[in-house]
Amino acid sequence: MSKAVTRVRKKEIIKIIHPPLLRTNIKAQMASAAPPLGPMLGQRGLNVANFCKEFNKETGHIKQGVPLPTRVHIRPDRTYDLEICMPTTTWLLKQAAGVKRGAMNPAKGGEFAGIISVKHVYEIAKLKSQDKACQGLPLEVFLDERRAIVQKQLVELADKKAAKMLRTT
Structure with a gap:
Protein backbone atom coordinates (compact mmCIF):
# COMPACT_ATOMS: atom_id res chain seq x y z
CA MET A 1 0.00 0.00 0.00
CA SER A 2 1.18 3.45 -0.75
CA LYS A 3 0.72 6.31 1.59
CA ALA A 4 -0.91 9.41 0.24
CA VAL A 5 0.87 12.51 1.32
CA THR A 6 -1.46 15.36 2.07
CA ARG A 7 -0.15 18.79 2.50
CA VAL A 8 -1.98 21.30 4.56
CA ARG A 9 -1.92 24.66 2.96
CA LYS A 10 -1.78 27.61 5.34
CA LYS A 11 -4.17 30.45 4.86
CA GLU A 12 -2.66 33.57 3.53
CA ILE A 13 -2.52 36.35 6.08
CA ILE A 14 -3.82 39.59 4.74
CA LYS A 15 -2.07 42.55 6.29
CA ILE A 16 -4.22 45.61 6.62
CA ILE A 17 -2.39 48.84 6.01
CA HIS A 18 -4.02 51.69 7.91
CA PRO A 19 -3.79 55.27 6.68
CA PRO A 20 -1.29 57.45 8.57
CA LEU A 21 -4.00 59.90 9.71
CA LEU A 22 -6.46 58.96 12.45
CA ARG A 23 -9.32 61.41 12.95
CA THR A 24 -11.58 60.99 15.95
CA ASN A 25 -13.44 62.90 18.65
CA ILE A 26 -12.19 62.31 22.19
CA LYS A 27 -13.69 63.84 25.32
CA ALA A 28 -11.31 66.12 27.20
CA GLN A 29 -9.48 64.43 30.11
CA MET A 30 -11.37 61.19 29.43
CA ALA A 31 -9.12 59.25 27.03
CA SER A 32 -8.90 55.59 28.05
CA ALA A 33 -7.83 52.29 26.55
CA ALA A 34 -11.45 51.14 26.41
CA PRO A 35 -13.22 50.85 23.06
CA PRO A 36 -13.46 52.58 20.65
CA LEU A 37 -10.18 54.50 21.17
CA GLY A 38 -8.04 51.61 22.45
CA PRO A 39 -8.63 49.25 19.50
CA MET A 40 -8.17 52.06 16.96
CA LEU A 41 -4.76 52.92 18.39
CA GLY A 42 -3.78 49.31 19.01
CA GLN A 43 -4.42 48.32 15.38
CA ARG A 44 -1.97 51.00 14.33
CA GLY A 45 0.69 49.78 16.76
CA LEU A 46 0.64 52.71 19.19
CA ASN A 47 1.13 52.41 22.92
CA VAL A 48 -2.42 53.12 24.08
CA ALA A 49 -1.55 53.85 27.73
CA ASN A 50 1.08 56.46 26.80
CA PHE A 51 -1.26 58.06 24.27
CA CYS A 52 -4.08 58.33 26.81
CA LYS A 53 -1.75 59.76 29.43
CA GLU A 54 -0.39 62.39 27.02
CA PHE A 55 -3.88 63.33 25.74
CA ASN A 56 -5.29 63.71 29.24
CA LYS A 57 -2.29 65.85 30.23
CA GLU A 58 -2.67 68.06 27.12
CA THR A 59 -6.39 68.61 27.80
CA GLY A 60 -5.99 69.27 31.54
CA HIS A 61 -6.94 72.94 31.14
CA ILE A 62 -10.23 72.13 29.35
CA LYS A 63 -13.49 71.26 31.11
CA GLN A 64 -13.84 67.49 31.46
CA GLY A 65 -16.11 65.83 28.92
CA VAL A 66 -15.91 68.45 26.17
CA PRO A 67 -15.69 66.62 22.79
CA LEU A 68 -12.48 67.57 21.00
CA PRO A 69 -11.76 66.72 17.36
CA THR A 70 -8.36 65.06 17.36
CA ARG A 71 -6.00 64.23 14.51
CA VAL A 72 -3.20 61.75 15.09
CA HIS A 73 -0.51 61.59 12.38
CA ILE A 74 1.14 58.18 12.76
CA ARG A 75 4.61 57.58 11.33
CA PRO A 76 5.90 54.16 10.22
CA ASP A 77 8.18 53.97 13.27
CA ARG A 78 5.03 54.14 15.50
CA THR A 79 5.65 57.67 16.71
CA TYR A 80 2.89 60.17 16.28
CA ASP A 81 1.97 63.85 16.21
CA LEU A 82 -1.10 64.77 18.21
CA GLU A 83 -3.24 67.68 17.02
CA ILE A 84 -6.10 68.68 19.31
CA CYS A 85 -8.63 71.11 17.82
CA MET A 86 -11.19 73.39 19.46
CA PRO A 87 -14.46 71.78 20.64
CA THR A 88 -16.90 70.62 17.95
CA GLY A 102 -30.78 69.43 18.64
CA ALA A 103 -34.15 69.32 16.91
CA MET A 104 -35.34 65.84 15.99
CA ASN A 105 -36.90 66.73 12.59
CA PRO A 106 -35.56 70.11 11.44
CA ALA A 107 -36.27 69.27 7.77
CA LYS A 108 -40.04 69.36 8.37
CA GLY A 109 -39.77 73.06 9.19
CA GLY A 110 -40.98 74.95 12.19
CA GLU A 111 -39.14 72.78 14.69
CA PHE A 112 -36.13 74.27 16.43
CA ALA A 113 -34.21 73.45 19.58
Missing part, protein backbone atom coordinates in the same frame (compact mmCIF):
# COMPACT_ATOMS: atom_id res chain seq x y z
CA THR A 89 -19.15 73.23 16.40
CA THR A 90 -22.31 71.34 17.33
CA TRP A 91 -21.26 71.25 20.99
CA LEU A 92 -20.50 74.99 20.97
CA LEU A 93 -23.87 75.77 19.34
CA LYS A 94 -25.74 73.65 21.89
CA GLN A 95 -23.90 75.39 24.73
CA ALA A 96 -24.72 78.83 23.28
CA ALA A 97 -28.39 77.90 22.87
CA GLY A 98 -28.54 76.22 26.29
CA VAL A 99 -29.98 72.94 25.00
CA LYS A 100 -29.02 69.31 25.55
CA ARG A 101 -29.79 68.07 22.03
CA GLY A 114 -32.96 76.85 20.65
CA ILE A 115 -32.14 80.38 19.64
CA ILE A 116 -28.72 82.01 19.38
CA SER A 117 -27.72 85.48 18.29
CA VAL A 118 -25.41 86.52 15.47
CA LYS A 119 -22.90 87.52 18.14
CA HIS A 120 -22.84 83.91 19.36
CA VAL A 121 -22.23 82.70 15.81
CA TYR A 122 -19.39 85.20 15.36
CA GLU A 123 -17.77 84.22 18.66
CA ILE A 124 -17.98 80.53 17.74
CA ALA A 125 -16.48 81.28 14.31
CA LYS A 126 -13.69 83.28 15.95
CA LEU A 127 -12.96 80.38 18.30
CA LYS A 128 -13.03 77.79 15.50
CA SER A 129 -10.77 79.95 13.29
CA GLN A 130 -7.91 79.10 15.66
CA ASP A 131 -7.97 75.48 14.39
CA LYS A 132 -5.25 74.49 11.98
CA ALA A 133 -7.83 73.27 9.44
CA CYS A 134 -9.60 76.65 9.44
CA GLN A 135 -6.53 78.87 9.15
CA GLY A 136 -6.82 81.50 6.44
CA LEU A 137 -10.60 81.84 6.44
CA PRO A 138 -11.24 85.57 6.90
CA LEU A 139 -13.85 86.62 9.44
CA GLU A 140 -13.69 90.20 8.19
CA VAL A 141 -15.70 89.17 5.11
CA PHE A 142 -18.44 87.88 7.43
CA LEU A 143 -18.42 91.17 9.37
CA ASP A 144 -18.59 93.28 6.19
CA GLU A 145 -21.51 91.24 4.84
CA ARG A 146 -23.26 91.43 8.20
CA ARG A 147 -22.85 95.22 8.35
CA ALA A 148 -24.41 95.53 4.87
CA ILE A 149 -27.36 93.32 5.90
CA VAL A 150 -27.93 95.28 9.12
CA GLN A 151 -27.74 98.60 7.25
CA LYS A 152 -30.31 97.34 4.73
CA GLN A 153 -32.61 96.16 7.55
CA LEU A 154 -32.32 99.55 9.29
CA VAL A 155 -33.28 101.38 6.09
CA GLU A 156 -36.29 99.06 5.59
CA LEU A 157 -37.36 99.58 9.21
CA ALA A 158 -37.08 103.36 8.85
CA ASP A 159 -39.18 103.21 5.65
CA LYS A 160 -41.86 101.13 7.41
CA LYS A 161 -41.96 103.60 10.32
CA ALA A 162 -42.25 106.55 7.92
CA ALA A 163 -45.07 104.81 6.02
CA LYS A 164 -46.89 104.08 9.27
CA MET A 165 -46.55 107.70 10.38
CA LEU A 166 -48.02 108.91 7.06
CA ARG A 167 -51.00 106.57 7.40
CA THR A 168 -51.84 107.64 10.94
CA THR A 169 -51.84 111.37 10.20
